[in-house]
Amino acid sequence: MNLADDARMLLAGPAGTVHASVDGSRPVALYLVDRVHGDDRDCRQLTYARWVSGSAHLEVGAKQELCAVSKGGPASVMWHATTGGRDNLWALQ
Numbered sequence: 001m002n003l004a005d006d007a008r009m010l011l012a013g014p015a016g017t018v019h020a021s022v023d024g025s026r027p028v029a030l031y032l033v034d035r036v037h038g039d040d041r042d043c044r045q046l047t048y049a050r051w052v053s054g055s056a057h058l059e060v061g062a063k064q065e066l067c068a069v070s071k072g073g074p075a076s077v078m079w080h081a082t083t084g085g086r087d088n089l090w091a092l093q
Contacts, residue, residue: 001077003028007043007069013060015081020068021055023076028052032064043067 001008011018012035022028029049033042042065050056051071060066060081068077 001068001079003068003070003075003077004073005070007040007046007067009038009040009043010066010068010077010079011060011081012038013064013066014062015060015066018058018060018066018079018081019055020052020058020066020077020079022052023078024074025053026073026075027071028075028077029069029071030056030058031067032058032060033067035063035065038065043069 001010010020020030029046029051031046031049033045036042046069058066
């Protein structure tokens, strides 16, 4: 997913494990929010964020969303997630 200065929702939980990688030199903030609308509007309030310049592993709760925003210009984030079940199904973006 390509990012600019606006926060974007990457995925809605639940997801047992999310692996996110940042492509490029600009850091990207990854953060969790409570799901209200189920879209980018929920990501407008950046509370605690983890700035990532390489990769990160996160867990997303059932009523949460994983959001991302870049710092200082365009960036690209790639991610995949487990659904939390025993079937090892992966969601790719």
